[in-house]
Amino acid sequence: MTYWYEDIALGSPYPLGAHTFSEEEIVAFAAEFDPQYFHIDKEAARHSHFGSLIASGWHTVCVGHRIMVDTLFTQADLLRAKGETPGVTGPSPGVNKMVFKAPVRAGDTISYALTVRQKRPSQSLPGWGVLITAIEAHNQHGALVYHAEVVGFSKQRDFRPNLTQRLLIALGGLPGLGRIVRGR
Amino acid sequence: MTYWYEDIALGSPYPLGAHTFSEEEIVAFAAEFDPQYFHIDKEAARHSHFGSLIASGWHTVCVGHRIMVDTLFTQADLLRAKGETPGVTGPSPGVNKMVFKAPVRAGDTISYALTVRQKRPSQSLPGWGVLITAIEAHNQHGALVYHAEVVGFSKQRDFRPNLTQRLLIALGGLPGLGRIVRGR
Numbered sequence: 001m002t003y004w005y006e007d008i009a010l011g012s013p014y015p016l017g018a019h020t021f022s023e024e025e026i027v028a029f030a031a032e033f034d035p036q037y038f039h040i041d042k043e044a045a046r047h048s049h050f051g052s053l054i055a056s057g058w059h060t061v062c063v064g065h066r067i068m069v070d071t072l073f074t075q076a077d078l079l080r081a082k083g084e085t086p087g088v089t090g091p092s093p094g095v096n097k098m099v100f101k102a103p104v105r106a107g108d109t110i111s112y113a114l115t116v117r118q119k120r121p122s123q124s125l126p127g128w129g130v131l132i133t134a135i136e137a138h139n140q141h142g143a144l145v146y147h148a149e150v151v152g153f154s155k156q157r158d159f160r161p162n163l164t165q166r167l168l169i170a171l172g173g174l175p176g177l178g179r180i181v182r183g184r
Numbered sequence: 185m186t187y188w189y190e191d192i193a194l195g196s197p198y199p200l201g202a203h204t205f206s207e208e209e210i211v212a213f214a215a216e217f218d219p220q221y222f223h224i225d226k227e228a229a230r231h232s233h234f235g236s237l238i239a240s241g242w243h244t245v246c247v248g249h250r251i252m253v254d255t256l257f258t259q260a261d262l263l264r265a266k267g268e269t270p271g272v273t274g275p276s277p278g279v280n281k282m283v284f285k286a287p288v289r290a291g292d293t294i295s296y297a298l299t300v301r302q303k304r305p306s307q308s309l310p311g312w313g314v315l316i317t318a319i320e321a322h323n324q325h326g327a328l329v330y331h332a333e334v335v336g337f338s339k340q341r342d343f344r345p346n347l348t349q350r351l352l353i354a355l356g357g358l359p360g361l362g363r364i365v366r367g368r
Binding site for chain 1 (some may be wrong): 276283
């Protein structure tokens, strides 16, 4: 979310938007990243476990990610338009759990939503908070097709660093040494 | 793996192959699925937490998936060339854990490997086994950039269904009713 860590509310689903998966894009994505026959060959897919062409699970995930990023950008623009300074989201260290519940077929419209389940100040990144976020995707029939628990970072607006933290943050901003201090 | 469930050995890392990430493909993937500035804007990325352009984590994941699928296809072809019938891998129900440890930068060569950690007969799909597989990706300096624990299905070669299972499998093969029996 582009809210500051302190402002992020827990437990309320936040709708991100929807996407209709065309046959063409299902095949195009799979041809590049997941060329199994039930993702790229409409005819052969009829005889598969699923009975029709289905999107690669990674396609469902990537489209959801794009929709989330777009929503965060729009949200930040809206905050700026109101004269507020949007919060800062950091890179994700990973995903705790990812479950594919039902296939996504050509023509399906998938709606994505995000719910922040937990938050706590980060130990490793002073001034940041760690968010545990649930992503849920439903199709046009209301069936859950995919859900995941994603870990993210969000900046603390009211962070007051102590002397050691101030030193590390200052060093982290330097070009060469900074990379060592940041551990990257 | 394109080995039958019974033949799958636990614990040995299986190298899948490597991929060098170009700046162009990092930007192209991110423009479609993850348009955050540190994935698409080389100049702005210099001032990011990472100090340079980095690949979207989903890009790292998707390239690894493609390399795995290609390896499975090649392995199946080799088995056929030897006159053997390759095993059958099913769709993945999900991922247990996914961790991004270090950024992937333009020019990095990432090597992927797969290790089957656990296997057991599936309760929900008679005749199939469930595999818990570790995917690990290292860069050219030997640093682990990404690891995941993926759940997969693999067919049992020596499966002898009982009467109920034979009936369900037969019904599952029918066009209309099959979809209901298979629960999809």
